Structures are given as C-alpha cells and as structure tokens.
Amino acid sequence: MExxxxxxxxxxxxxSLSTGxxxxxTTALSEKLNNSAASVSDMLKKLSAKKLLHYQKxxxxxxxxxxxxxxxxxxxxxxxxxxxxxxxxxxxxxxVHEIAEQLEHIRSEELIRRLDIFLGKPRFDPHGxxxxxxxxxxxxxxxxxxxxxxxxxxxxxxxxxxxxxxxxRHLSTLGLKPGERFRAxxxxxxxxxxxxxxxxxxxxxxxxxxxxxxxxxxxx
Amino acid sequence: MExxxxxxxxxxxxxSLSTGxxxxxTTALSEKLNNSAASVSDMLKKLSAKKLLHYQKxxxxxxxxxxxxxxxxxxxxxxxxxxxxxxxxxxxxxxVHEIAEQLEHIRSEELIRRLDIFLGKPRFDPHGxxxxxxxxxxxxxxxxxxxxxxxxxxxxxxxxxxxxxxxxRHLSTLGLKPGERFRAxxxxxxxxxxxxxxxxxxxxxxxxxxxxxxxxxxxx
DNA sequence: TATTATTTTTAGGCTTGTCTAAATTTATTT
DNA sequence: AAATAAATTTAGACAAGCCTAAAAATAATA
Numbered sequence: 001m002e003x004x005x006x007x008x009x010x011x012x013x014x015x016s017l018s019t020g021x022x023x024x025x026t027t028a029l030s031e032k033l034n035n036s037a038a039s040v041s042d043m044l045k046k047l048s049a050k051k052l053l054h055y056q057k058x059x060x061x062x063x064x065x066x067x068x069x070x071x072x073x074x075x076x077x078x079x080x081x082x083x084x085x086x087x088x089x090x091x092x093x094x095x096v097h098e099i100a101e102q103l104e105h106i107r108s109e110e111l112i113r114r115l116d117i118f119l120g121k122p123r124f125d126p127h128g129x130x131x132x133x134x135x136x137x138x139x140x141x142x143x144x145x146x147x148x149x150x151x152x153x154x155x156x157x158x159x160x161x162x163x164x165x166x167x168x169r170h171l172s173t174l175g176l177k178p179g180e181r182f183r184a185x186x187x188x189x190x191x192x193x194x195x196x197x198x199x200x201x202x203x204x205x206x207x208x209x210x211x212x213x214x215x216x217x218x219x220x
Numbered sequence: 221m222e223x224x225x226x227x228x229x230x231x232x233x234x235x236s237l238s239t240g241x242x243x244x245x246t247t248a249l250s251e252k253l254n255n256s257a258a259s260v261s262d263m264l265k266k267l268s269a270k271k272l273l274h275y276q277k278x279x280x281x282x283x284x285x286x287x288x289x290x291x292x293x294x295x296x297x298x299x300x301x302x303x304x305x306x307x308x309x310x311x312x313x314x315x316v317h318e319i320a321e322q323l324e325h326i327r328s329e330e331l332i333r334r335l336d337i338f339l340g341k342p343r344f345d346p347h348g349x350x351x352x353x354x355x356x357x358x359x360x361x362x363x364x365x366x367x368x369x370x371x372x373x374x375x376x377x378x379x380x381x382x383x384x385x386x387x388x389r390h391l392s393t394l395g396l397k398p399g400e401r402f403r404a405x406x407x408x409x410x411x412x413x414x415x416x417x418x419x420x421x422x423x424x425x426x427x428x429x430x431x432x433x434x435x436x437x438x439x440x
Numbered sequence: 441t442a443t444t445a446t447t448t449t450t451a452g453g454c455t456t457g458t459c460t461a462a463a464t465t466t467a468t469t470t
Numbered sequence: 471a472a473a474t475a476a477a478t479t480t481a482g483a484c485a486a487g488c489c490t491a492a493a494a495a496t497a498a499t500a
Contacts (some may be wrong), residue, residue: 004486004487025447026447026448027448035487035488036489037447037449038449038450038451038488038489039487039489040448042450043487046486056494057448057449057495058447058449058494067224074491089338098328099331101330102327103323103326106319106322106323108322110315110317111305111309111319114309115309118308119307159356166458194334224457226457226458245477246477246478246479247477247478255458255459256459256460257477257478258458258459258461258478258480258481259457259458260478261480262457262480265479266456266457276479277478278464278466345476
C-alpha cells in the first residue's frame with residue numbers, strides 16, 4: 001500500500017500526540033500540523049480507509065497496529081538520520097531537526113538498514129530519544145528528568161523533553177551538550193530549582209521548568 | 221523563488237538531454253519523464269514564466285543561465301549522494317540510482333556542503349561522471365568521439381564535432397537524437413567503421429568519418 | 441435541562457501536476 | 471506545391487491536499 005509523504009506526516013504527528021495512550025483530537029492535530037481542522041478531518045477519513053487508524057465521526061482517533069508500525073518506522077528513520085547528521089557530518093545539535101524531517105521520507109528499507117549499521121546500531125538519538133529497532137520495538141529507557149531526581153549529585157545530560165529551538169538554544173548558551181556531565185550543588189525543594197556546576201568553574205541556575213525538560217542519568 | 225520537486229526533475233531531464241548543445245523537444249522530454257506531451261507542454265510554459273528556460277511555441281527548449289545553474293545544483297547533489305551510497309554505505313553499483321533520485325531533492329545547502337567535505341570533495345562520481353562544484357563548474361573532461369573509443373559496447377550519443385546541416389540531417393535519418401542510446405556491435409579496425417544497433421532492431425553502418433563526428437559517452 | 445460554546449464535519453473552491461481528445465502548427469513526402 | 475504525417479498546444483477532467491464558510495454534533499454552563 002502506498003503512503004504519501006503527507007500521510008506519513010499525519011501518522012507521525014498522531015503518534016507523537018498519543019504518548020500516554022491518549023486519543024488524538026482533530027483540533028490538536030490541526031495545531032500540530034498547522035492545517036485547518038477541515039483538512040485534518042478529510043485526511044483522517046482517508047487514513048481510516050487505509051486501516052491506519054481507528055476513526056469514528058466526532059471522536060478522537062488512535063493509530064491502528066499498522067498505523068503505529070508505520071509511524072515507528074518513520075521515527076526510526078528520523079532519529080537515525082539525526083545521528084548521522086550530528087556524528088558523521090558534525091552538525092550542531094540544534095540544526096538537525098529540519099533536515100531529518102526531509103530525510104525521514106526517503107523510501108528505501110535497504111538504505112536504513114545500511115545507515116543503521118554504518119552508525120553502529122545506535123539505540124538513542126542525540127537528544128536522548130530512543131530509536132525503534134527494525135521491528136518497531138523501543139529500547140527500555142530509564143532516562144528521567146532532573147526534576148524527577150530532585151536531589152543533588154552528579155549527573156550526565158542525556159536528552160531533552162522539550163525539543164523546541166528556543167529551549168535547545170538556551171541549553172547551548174548554558175554549554176549543555178548531550179553527554180555533558182554536571183553536578184547539582186543546590187536543590188531548592190520549595191520551587192524545584194537547581195544550582196549546577198558544569199566543568200570546574202561554570203555555575204548556572206536552573207528553573208524548575210528547565211530541570212523538568214532536561215533528561216539525565218545518575219553520573220557515577 | 222520556490223522550485224518544486226517536479227520542476228527540479230524537469231530541469232534535470234532537460235539538462236541531461238541537452239548535452240552537446242542540442243535544444244530539447246517536447247516529445248523527447250515526454251519520453252524521458254514518462255509523461256504525456258501535453259503535460260510537458262504545460263510545464264514548459266511554467267518553467268519559462270519562472271525564467272528557467274527559453275521557450276517559444278512549437279520550438280525546442282534550452283535552459284536559461286538560471287535553469288542551468290539550478291539543474292547543475294541538482295546533479296551535484298545526486299552525484300554526491302551516489303558517492304555516499306557507494307563508498308560510505310557500501311551499496312552495490314546498480315542500487316544507488318533510485319535512492320539518489322530521492323536524496324537529490326533534499327533542501328539544505330549546509331547538508332551538501334558538509335556531505336561534500338565528509339566525502340573528501342570528490343570530483344567524479346562512481347560512474348566517472350563529473351560532479352559540478354559549489355558554483356556549478358564541471359571538472360574538465362573532454363567528450364570523445366566513437367572513433368576514439370574504437371570498440372564495441374553501449375554508448376549514449378551526446379553531441380557532434382561537425383555541426384553542418386548535412387551531417388545533422390544524416391544523423392536524423394539514422395534516428396540518432398541527443399541522449400539516444402545505441403550499441404556498437406561490430407568495430408572494423410581496418411577502416412574505423414562501425415555497425416551499430418539502435419533500439420531493438422534498427423541497425424546502421426557508420427563510416428569512420430561519421431564515427432569521428434559523433435561524441436559519445438560510455439552508456440551504463 | 442436548556443442554552444451557549446466548542447469541536448468536528450460537510451460543501452464548495454483553489455492549485456499542482458497529471459491525463460485524453462481534439463485542434464493547430466510544423467515537417468515530410470509525393 | 472499539395473497532401474499527409476508528426477509534433478505541439480489547447481481544452482476539459484481528475485486526484486491530492488489544502489482552504490473558508492456554514493452546518494451538525496458534542497461539550498460546557500447557567
């Protein structure tokens with residue numbers, strides 16, 4: 001069955017909006033895709049006819065088995081290309097998303113198979129997001145936000161919850177790059193903020209909002 | 221100015237059919253692109269309105285400066301991706317074209333700049349075709365005549381040494397048009413003549429004189 | 441519960457890029 | 471030079487994906 005680039009983008013959007021098992025509304029999709037609700041409604045019927053999602057008039061939708069498999073294949077491609085752009089082509093980690101959005105639609109199983117091998121079968125992308133494997137299963141991720149840890153200690157920065165350019169740029173100014181180690185020196189239980197030290201002398205204040213959006217692992 | 225993927229494919233097709241300085245006919249394009257002549261005619265008007273080619277009703281077209289620059293940028297991308305697929309991802313020779321056809325449409329100057337550097341700024345692709353540089357100039361390779369090749373094999377007719385009407389008319393009667401593929405089945409070393417097959421069943425005798433005036437490239 | 445407000449769908453249009461069939465122009469042949 | 475053939479363009483349609491405006495269904499509130 002042929003799936004157009006547009007259809008792929010709808011599936012991806014639905015997949016990303018349905019984390020937590022929530023069904024996805026027409027309006028939520030129309031905002032995510034910057035399309036009118038009318039266009040979305042049309043497309044949902046089309047995708048439903050192709051058995052890619054469960055649709056009932058006036059109800060929110062969820063992906064079918066097939067739809068989810070297809071969405072994951074796109075996510076897999078997106079994230080592998082991101083790894084390629086960062087590790088192989090040395091792009092900055094805030095520049096890769098837009099290009100990966102294009103590359104994810106290249107049609108070739110074999111290309112992705114070989115790219116995966118070339119990159120060393122990575123299990124996480126540079127933002128710390130898990131890369132679905134060939135069959136669609138996601139590696140178990142125990143990455144939690146700094147906010148969830150809520151205590152002082154050494155951490156390794158492994159990813160983000162907020163992928164917006166604004167946030168990524170903010171992290172850049174803080175000098176936080178994936179793999180970076182830092183130490184939480186002060187944790188303020190009242191407002192959830194942290195004071196952290198990066199390297200020997202650089203110290204930053206992190207608001208609760210920032211701490212929630214930073215994925216870390218405990219840094220030995 | 222925005223150029224669609226379809227438009228890019230037209231420019232590329234025109235570029236590849238105009239090797240040797242021939243103008244390109246609607247019919248030749250419609251065959252190359254597997255489209256109806258009517259569709260091609262429509263598109264030529266559109267591309268002409270965008271100043272990408274020189275168009276007069278009922279006449280064959282040629283690319284404008286801008287059109288040629290654009291076409292070369294696409295060719296550059298295509299050939300760099302081919303190098304990547306073969307050298308980096310170890311694809312087989314015959315599998316890369318279709319994928320490169322997709323990759324050539326990815327929009328990012330920076331991506332191509334970095335890919336070029338990663339690949340070591342190659343000047344020829346794996347088929348020996350020259351890769352236009354950033355500004356569109358091609359590394360020097362002189363087209364050779366069939367006479368110079370002096371052996372049997374598959375060729376693509378890319379141009380002429382003799383531009384006289386008489387010779388061009390002679391080529392017409394042989395059914396030789398720019399871009400035409402033919403197979404040299406017999407080469408007579410004594411007098412430099414050839415017997416060639418065009419299409420499935422059409423065979424012609426080419427004298428040394430004719431063979432000297434036909435510019436060819438080795439045909440896949 | 442009845443009335444608003446919001447969400448979703450339908451209806452009708454637009455653009456891009458394609459098609460076939462018919463008309464027109466150019467090229468070839470007699 | 472006239473007749474025929476071939477190439478090209480025009481005309482009218484269609485599918486995909488988008489839009490706005492209006493209608494219908496659901497949700498929220500008085």
